[in-house]
Amino acid sequence: MGKITKKTLNKVLWRTQTTQFSHNYERMQSLSLTYDFAPVLKELYGDRPKEERVHAMQRHLEYFNTHPIAIPFILGITAALEESTDEDHKDSVVAIKTGLMGPFAGLGDSMLNLTWFPIAGSIGASMCVANGSIIGPIVMFLMINLLYWPLKYYGLHLGYEKGVSLLGAEGGISGLQIFDRLANFANVLGVVVVGGLIPTTVKVATGITIASGEGSIALQEQLDKVLPCLLPVILVLICYLFIKKSNGKNTAWVILGVLVACIALSWVGILA
Incomplete structure (x- = not known):
């Protein structure tokens, strides 16, 4: 020193x-x-x-x-x-x-x-x-x-x-x-x-099932076999693009939009 x-x-x-x-x-x-x-x-x-x-x-x-x-x-x-x-x-x-x-x-x-x-x-x-x-x-x-x-x-x-x-x-x-x-x-x-x-x-899963003969196929199970965690990645990407577009100014609206969309999609059976 x-x-x-x-x-x-x-x-x-x-x-x-x-x-x-x-x-x-x-x-x-x-x-x-x-x-x-x-x-x-x-x-x-x-x-x-x-x-x-x-x-x-x-x-x-x-x-x-x-x-x-x-x-x-x-x-x-x-x-x-x-x-x-x-x-x-x-x-x-x-x-x-x-x-x-x-x-x-x-x-x-x-x-x-x-x-x-x-x-x-x-x-x-x-x-x-x-x-x-x-x-x-x-x-x-x-x-x-x-x-x-x-x-x-x-x-x-x-x-x-x-x-x-x-x-x-x-x-x-x-x-x-x-x-x-x-x-x-x-x-x-x-x-x-x-x-x-x-x-x-991020936890996102779909509840969609597709009829196949006498049984049914769970879409989420097929997605997990092909590319696990695909839906969480897509959701994060969509949120990122919206937030980036406004330089983070609409973050609160994105969060509220995700909440409303998840509730609505769960109500109609698209999300589990």
């Missing part, structure tokens, strides 16, 4: 928990991000003239918006740059910080919001559906936070210790390229896991 102490970095970590509290449409997370970063600036500029302290704060009030879990990592790198950069070149610190928000926003959305969060939610929901236990939400909460907190803690401290060298090229592959590959891997993993949960969570 350099001049910035571990205690100061931990103060930054705790402050990042309030990042979304002052989110606004003009500069997004800039105000809360400056509040998060204030302990570092106080330590670095504590013995400087007031004008320099004010200017340091104003530098970090520029527009900023990224994934909340990535903020500690970016602030760790920013702290290392603030500590090692001459006062005449401090604008480059803000430029690098702003340049990191886009890649890390995409990484956080793909690996966390669109992968880990649905996996944790699906596992928790499947536990509730199986036996109605309250353990499901608890498991989801633990799965999310047991990943998020280490990411924030080690991201902040590693970002400070390594600085921008963490994003440098090694063996011809830059750090950001590695993050892109991790994001692609996370997307594939999320699709596989959520796809595997469909047949165990």
Whole structure:
């Protein structure tokens, strides 16, 4: 560690928990991000003239918006740059910080919001559906936070210790390229896991029977022989297409529509 102490970095970590509290449409997370970063600036500029302290704060009030879990990592790198950069070149610190928000926003959305969060939610929901236990939400909460907190803690401290060298090229592959590959891997993993949960969570079966001579053939039994869990996959695909079409704005209507359709189809004997 350099001049910035571990205690100061931990103060930054705790402050990042309030990042979304002052989110606004003009500069997004800039105000809360400056509040998060204030302990570092106080330590670095504590013995400087007031004008320099004010200017340091104003530098970090520029527009900023990224994934909340990535903020500690970016602030760790920013702290290392603030500590090692001459006062005449401090604008480059803000430029690098702003340049990191886009890649890390995409990484956080793909690996966390669109992968880990649905996996944790699906596992928790499947536990509730199986036996109605309250353990499901608890498991989801633990799965999310047991990943998020280490990411924030080690991201902040590693970002400070390594600085921008963490994003440098090694063996011809830059750090950001590695993050892109991790994001692609996370997307594939999320699709596989959520796809595997469909047949165990979504229960759809038809009650249609077809007369055959003196007996009858149950359509569901024939479907299970050809392609098990076909109906749950079709239902999920239909819901996905409707939700995707409106970018998730009609999710509540899709849920209500599925409930009404299932009741109606069960009443006429199409669904069992």
